[in-house]
Amino acid sequence: MAELNTGDGGGGKGGKVRSKKQNSKVDLTAMVDLAFLLITFFMLTTTLSKPQSMSLGLPDKDDNPELNKEQKVDENRTMTILLGENNKLIRYVGFVTKPIEGGAPKDFAYGKDGIRKELLDRKEKVFQYTGNKDKGMIVIIKPSKKSKYRNLVDILDEMAIVGVPTYAIVNDFTPEETKLLGGDANTVPTATTVPNP
Amino acid sequence: MAKIKMTKKSTSTDMTAMCDVAFLLLTFFILTATAKVPEALPVDTPQSTVSTKLPDKDLATLTIGKEKVFFDLKGKKVRIRTLELMSEKYGVEFSDEDKDKFGKMEGFGVPIQSLKQIIDLNPADRNKAVQPGIPKDSLDNQLADWIRNARVATAEERDADLQIAIKGDANEQYPTIRKVMDILQDQKINTFSLVTGLRKQ
Numbered sequence: 522m523a524e525l526n527t528g529d530g531g532g533g534k535g536g537k538v539r540s541k542k543q544n545s546k547v548d549l550t551a552m553v554d555l556a557f558l559l560i561t562f563f564m565l566t567t568t569l570s571k572p573q574s575m576s577l578g579l580p581d582k583d584d585n586p587e588l589n590k591e592q593k594v595d596e597n598r599t600m601t602i603l604l605g606e607n608n609k610l611i612r613y614v615g616f617v618t619k620p621i622e623g624g625a626p627k628d629f630a631y632g633k634d635g636i637r638k639e640l641l642d643r644k645e646k647v648f649q650y651t652g653n654k655d656k657g658m659i660v661i662i663k664p665s666k667k668s669k670y671r672n673l674v675d676i677l678d679e680m681a682i683v684g685v686p687t688y689a690i691v692n693d694f695t696p697e698e699t700k701l702l703g704g705d706a707n708t709v710p711t712a713t714t715v716p717n718p
Numbered sequence: 719m720a721k722i723k724m725t726k727k728s729t730s731t732d733m734t735a736m737c738d739v740a741f742l743l744l745t746f747f748i749l750t751a752t753a754k755v756p757e758a759l760p761v762d763t764p765q766s767t768v769s770t771k772l773p774d775k776d777l778a779t780l781t782i783g784k785e786k787v788f789f790d791l792k793g794k795k796v797r798i799r800t801l802e803l804m805s806e807k808y809g810v811e812f813s814d815e816d817k818d819k820f821g822k823m824e825g826f827g828v829p830i831q832s833l834k835q836i837i838d839l840n841p842a843d844r845n846k847a848v849q850p851g852i853p854k855d856s857l858d859n860q861l862a863d864w865i866r867n868a869r870v871a872t873a874e875e876r877d878a879d880l881q882i883a884i885k886g887d888a889n890e891q892y893p894t895i896r897k898v899m900d901i902l903q904d905q906k907i908n909t910f911s912l913v914t915g916l917r918k919q
């Protein structure tokens with residue numbers, strides 16, 4: 522197999538030259554190391570390069586108004602999340618004009634310390650209110666025209682993390698909601714939660 | 719007292735077999751790995767913690783960035799059939815050679831009238847060419863036709879449902895994404911995937 526003939530060919534002299542017996546084995550350890558390193562690399566890159574994806578199901582859209590009936594839901598179970606420009610996020614619980622206690626429109630930040638805490642908290646409250654596992658929280662996501670795709674994916678991700686049973690993307694804005702998002706558009710959003718006055 | 723002679727054992731093992739196996743595996747992985755194809759429209763996908771993988775067949779990817787939409791479809795046969803259906807509808811002729819080239823191409827973002835010019839370019843120049851995106855307004859909704867014909871072609875060739883993935887740029891304005899979602903929903907496609915990167919937590 523891996524043998525090297527390293528015997529010197531300089532035996533031109535008359536006398537019998539005894540060539541020194543050399544070790545013919547080559548140390549393959551380094552080569553094996555390298556090979557396994559490359560294997561690991563190729564294995565990991567082939568499986569990891571496949572893009573992640575998030576599946577999204579939207580409700581049936583029908584232009585026929587008879588089929589498009591308005592559904593009445595309990596206001597105590599619904600949280601509406603408005604996505605504005607510059608990563609602005611406002612949530613309220615119940616109606617925008619008549620929010621339920623503790624659910625007045627309020628700014629939140631994206632991520633672990635922002636909206637996720639609120640979602641978990643509200644989910645628990647809704648569960649206590651209904652006492653029924655099948656009647657969980659309903660979240661209505663309203664991305665405004667100025668919001669970014671990133672905002673939508675972020676909030677959908679929060680839904681998956683928190684485990685909100687029912688959520689929907691709605692594109693209709695009421696005048697009050699537009700005012701909420703546009704009212705203080707000049708203020709620079711901060712990373713921390715800004716309480717609404 | 720007789721001295722017990724310890725037999726000196728060699729500490730080095732024969733690595734030859736191990737080396738063989740390692741290189742065999744290495745060759746296998748190199749050959750099976752597919753090289754990453756450069757994208758026609760590079761986008762920065764948003765991140766999420768969801769870790770479902772995309773399917774690798776019967777998939778159409780709509781890449782959205784800079785208000786342009788690019789279309790990509792997996793599977794050579796399906797692509798060729800889709801192109802045939804599209805050329806029938808829009809009355810644009812493609813030769814067999816064009817169809818074959820289209821089958822091997824990556825995503826594109828041109829109106830069908832100028833698709834031939836993109837096909838004629840060699841692969842290296844294709845991504846350099848400025849592609850205006852597939853028309854998607856209500857007057858000339860080619861995107862909807864591409865999706866519809868791709869679904870027909872997938873059903874014919876592979877007897878399967880076509881999955882749709884939206885690969886949007888994180889900084890894309892929501893109305894553009896909504897427009898594409900509306901086009902999908904008009905065809906009663908209510909379930910699709912959003913391509914995201916992995917968020918490190």
